[in-house]
Amino acid sequence: MRLSQYFLPLLKETPASAEIASHRYMLRAGMIKQHSAGIYSWLPLGYKVLTKIANIVREEQNKAGAVEMLMPTIQGADLWRESGRYDDYGKEMLRITDRGGRELLYGPTNEEILTDVFRTFIRSYKDLPQTLYHIQWKFRDEVRPRFGVMRGREFLMKDTYSFDMDMDLAVVSYNKMFVSYLNTFERLGLKAVPMRADTGPIGGDLSHEFLILADTGESEVFCHADLVNMDAPGKVDFDSDLQALVDKRTSMYARTDEMHDEGVFHKEVPEDKRLSARGIEVGHIFCFGDKYSKAMDAKVMGPDGKEHFAQMGSYGIGVSRLVGGIIEACHDDKGIIWPKSVAPFGVGIINIRVGDEACDTACESLYAKLSRAGIDPLYDDKSDRGGVKFSRMDLIGLPYQIVVGPRGLKDGIVEVKDRKTGERQELGSDAAFEFITEQFAN
């Protein structure tokens, strides 16, 4: 992308309302604009990152055998009355009345809708298991939205729902999502730790929250230190028994404050491995059995000729929250440091003498080659007033920068900077191209 053809409104000064790093940097890097409390427009740069995260989540869901669909944002009240949650959900649910006086709501989650889809079309145990998901906007009228997109009222969530014949099989589905989540967060450049969690209003007794550690996290967490640096499983056969992979994590102590038991913590974890920190919840999985299938009469015929309530699970990843979460985990005092997998552009090309024939030619050549190689460069082709140069390039946090100026070019040399380490090296133009493509090949 050429900067001259892009929309990238960078802010020099930090808006007063932003308290934490991710919020400040998202505003300053021109990623979002607040519309009202907890509601944001996603500007091109922010939307690009959001889309990249959603695509990684989508790919990992597909690998685990989940099937994508799309459910509406606006739902009717009737299904929620059936499940009993129309009254239970309280003021967090945004309720709307249409012109005919019908009661509608902006969906805070989708158990009801999908259970209704399921009971309409699935009649036999032979059609099970089913695991379906969508990536859709949700609205929860939080009492106090804050921290930018980390706790917004409108937010993008990936929510998956599984349906099985019995509880043992439901746990198999649960384990698939458990393992899939480990891989998903790893690809996003995060160290996410699964922790025993309270099931809250969802119900059931099997539940884990996935948290990334960050000082600004809203949850207080306690876990075995070895869990933090444990590698994700990587390539796994999702049709195989995943219980051992799950047990490897769940056998170690890891709980959020609401589930924390200081006595058990001390008993199970040696003192030098006890980690208490703050965390950001980026995923939450539940196995809640027949709570909704029973309330909404979602049954399938079993091999025994009798009807059985489907045993369900639901699995959420906060896609929009992850944008903030990744920044919280990956930034320094200069700005964002994107992991390569979600960076809005792979490399920034800084032409510090726009209009100089040699500089323009060298930049155009690099821009074309890098584009063709799929690195997706952002080429600052604006004159040095108003361009994305140097510190502003650091702010938006692309993994690499290539600086092209007339002085070095006398010997065909450009400067390549690694955003994360800050290391700069002077390379020939071709060598710079090769260096960058190698970094992304790994």
Place this chain on the structure above:
RNA sequence: CGGGGAGUAGCGCAGUCUGGUAGCGCAUCUGUUUUGGGAACAGAGGGUCGCAGGUUCGAAUCCUGUCUCCCCGACCA
């Protein structure tokens, strides 16, 4: 929902106590000179001071109401 703070130019703010018709920095536009880690100089444009009432000869400023946003807490798939 309880407590606290704030709404004045695109952004960040001063001015409000003590009423007299709005200002600074950045950004934007024009011109000139520049060019290696956020260019300089000169000039220009841009605001019914959140909204509605009231007091007054006169309100950003005083009074009443109201809306919005932010922070702390409680809450939270």
